[in-house]
Amino acid sequence: xxxxxxxxxxxxxxxxxxxxxxxxxxxxxxxxxxxxxxxxxxxxxxxxxxxxxxxxxxxxxxxxxxxxxxxxxxxxxxxxxxxxxxxxxxxxxxxxxxxxxxxxxxxxxxxxxxxxxxxxxxxxxxxxxxxxxxxxxxxxxxxxxxxxxxxxxxxxxxxxxxxxxxxxxxxxxxxxxxxxxxxxxxxxxxxxxxxxxxxxxxxxxxx
Numbered sequence: 001x002x003x004x005x006x007x008x009x010x011x012x013x014x015x016x017x018x019x020x021x022x023x024x025x026x027x028x029x030x031x032x033x034x035x036x037x038x039x040x041x042x043x044x045x046x047x048x049x050x051x052x053x054x055x056x057x058x059x060x061x062x063x064x065x066x067x068x069x070x071x072x073x074x075x076x077x078x079x080x081x082x083x084x085x086x087x088x089x090x091x092x093x094x095x096x097x098x099x100x101x102x103x104x105x106x107x108x109x110x111x112x113x114x115x116x117x118x119x120x121x122x123x124x125x126x127x128x129x130x131x132x133x134x135x136x137x138x139x140x141x142x143x144x145x146x147x148x149x150x151x152x153x154x155x156x157x158x159x160x161x162x163x164x165x166x167x168x169x170x171x172x173x174x175x176x177x178x179x180x181x182x183x184x185x186x187x188x189x190x191x192x193x194x195x196x197x198x199x200x201x202x203x204x205x206x207x
Contacts, residue, residue: 001065004064004065004068010060014064014067016052017053017061017075018068021042023046024067024068024070027071027074028070028101029189031192032185032189032192044199047199047200049075050079050196051079055081055083055084058075062084062087062091069099073102073103074102074105077105077106077109078193079200082110084106085118089121092104092119092139093125095122095125095132095135099135100134100139104119104135104142105142107142107146108190109190111146111149116147116150116154122139123139123140128164130172137182140165141185144186145186148183159180165179
């Protein structure tokens with residue numbers, strides 16, 4: 001992991017893409033609470049950033065902390081850069097801490113079986129561990145979302161009676177959200193990302 005305090009290159013990218021307008025704090029669920037001109041401006045600036053950042057710069061941000069990774073994941077989602085799929089999957093599986101939900105949303109916007117497989121790998125590794133309560137709910141909710149999109153049932157074995165989800169929730173304090181309810185939030189976040197992606201595509205076509 002690269003540290004901004006000792007990495008001038010990373011710090012420059014943070015100033016350009018992560019902290020303007022406290023962007024990293026307004027992504028994810030916070031974006032769903034924006035409305036009117038504030039929302040329109042946020043969408044335009046996010047799309048502009050997605051068009052300006054280079055693949056090399058995205059790779060550097062993904063080596064940073066949670067703020068950098070959150071921002072980079074959303075810029076990847078908005079610009080539809082599926083060439084980052086493997087890297088997103090690696091970071092999700094590494095699970096260096098909380099705030100992995102943005103990685104799940106990036107995979108959800110790609111929307112393929114390959115992305116569902118990466119989510120399954122995460123769940124297979126971390127649901128048997130009762131300790132971390134990081135992003136198991138987001139991962140399973142995203143898998144449910146992809147099941148709905150793809151017409152698959154990859155989430156079903158996890159949710160079955162006696163399955164890994166039931167085992168994990170039984171061993172975890174009651175701070176766990178219902179993945180089937182949170183699936184609605186994933187859908188809303190994907191709709192927001194899709195709106196941004198449509199504007200991104202129109203903007204790129206005009207260039």
